[in-house]
């Protein structure tokens with residue numbers, strides 16, 4: 001059955017082929033046209049195509065998708081040839097110039113003259129972000145596709161916060177949080193500390209400079225790594241040290257003493273009231289005066305430092321000075337000397353010491369008696385410092401010189417410097433200034449049309465004088 005059906009179909013196909021060829025032979029009437037002419041970007045609708053065309057027959061072209069013609073395109077069959085009767089031309093359709101957008105612009109990705117198929121992309125200006133999903137538009141048959149993109153100023157989002165945190169500088173209602181806006185945070189209530197930054201800034205990319213902080217229960221760090229330090233907690237509990245908790249320290253082992261606070265408290269901000277103390281070896285120390293000598297090695301600054309139990313012998317080195325106290329002393333476990341550290345009194349001193357920018361008033365001697373004074377005088381233009389504890393004298397005391405002497409510097413201002421600042425001395429001819437401490441100098445402008453910036457009266461202070469300037 002099936003094979004005979006197939007045979008039947010084949011036969012009818014052959015028959016149709018035969019009929020068609022005989023017809024087309026028939027249709028090729030003298031002077032008729034066959035086929036259709038070539039017309040760029042245009043086509044003849046299938047429904048209006050004919051097998052053959054007689055002289056005088058016309059065909060109309062329509063433009064291909066995306067193309068358009070302002071005139072009709074018609075061909076006529078004349079003596080076996082097609083002739084163009086209506087002279088339309090299909091050229092690409094064009095879209096209107098793309099619309100501009102606020103706070104952004106477009107660039108062309110392909111195509112020309114905004115012709116069919118051209119794609120453009122919109123880009124937001126710095127500080128603005130694309131609010132629409134697509135940023136491209138393509139010129140289609142019916143004009144530009146997609147919606148016109150929208151650029152909005154970049155803003156940062158707000159995260160919800162717990163009630164234990166206070167946020168300052170929040171925006172009003174639904175006002176956008178713009179680039180540069182700063183939020184500050186603080187914890188509400190005692191015993192809480194801020195974890196994270198206390199201030200965050202909205203950045204140009206719409207992100208916060210750091211994440212929102214949190215308020216967590218304040219705990220103080222407990223360092224238990226110090227071997228020789230014994231720690232007692234109050235209350236005596238395990239776990240983190242909370243605000244209000246205290247710890248007490250003591251040193252483990254002999255010959256050690258605590259340096260620092262013995263008891264510290266964890267404060268509500270999570271910090272200890274004082275740093276952890278340290279355990280140090282107990283020593284007895286003293287500074288040796290110049291008129292004394294000891295039997296042990298000294299450290300820089302003539303310091304002696306010994307351990308408990310050790311004895312030290314001291315004596316005076318200066319002629320005519322006497323030891324006041326015991327010459328043999330011992331370091332106690334408490335760090336004190338027993339008997340107390342002695343002193344050398346009386347004694348003579350050598351030549352007067354050097355003092356900068358000063359000289360002795362009298363001829364210097366090679367030896368001075370106990371309590372004998374030497375008077376100094378500052379060099380010309382230098383001024384003796386008369387603050388309390390300063391004087392012009394050095395006294396021989398216990399074989400050493402006591403007394404602070406200081407000569408304050410004069411001020412010097414050159415003519416060049418004054419010219420640079422456009423100033424001159426108010427009184428007298430132009431000259432270099434060289435005036436002592438506390439001297440007052442009055443300036444004026446060099447040029448009449450200029451105004452003075454700064455005070456016209458200035459005082460010399462230990463070598464420095466602030467100069468006004470004329471501009």
Ligand SMILES: *[C@@H]1O[C@H](CO)[C@@H](O)[C@H](O)[C@H]1NC(C)=O
Pocket residue numbers: 159208210211212
């Ligand atoms: C805001 O909250 C989300 C979700 O909890 C989190 O992923 C994000 O990091 C937070 N942003 C900031 C700036 O804290």
Ligand SMILES: *[C@@H]1O[C@H](CO)[C@@H](O)[C@H](O)[C@H]1NC(C)=O
Pocket residue numbers: 221222223272275276
């Ligand atoms: C605890 O130890 C850390 C790291 O060793 C140190 O930075 C910190 O200052 C110590 N804290 C105290 C209170 O001593």
Ligand SMILES: *[C@@H]1O[C@H](CO)[C@@H](O)[C@H](O)[C@H]1NC(C)=O
Pocket residue numbers: 385406408409462463
């Ligand atoms: C005076 O000036 C000199 C040099 O600038 C400075 O070393 C010294 O400490 C000053 N003295 C006083 C008492 O201001």
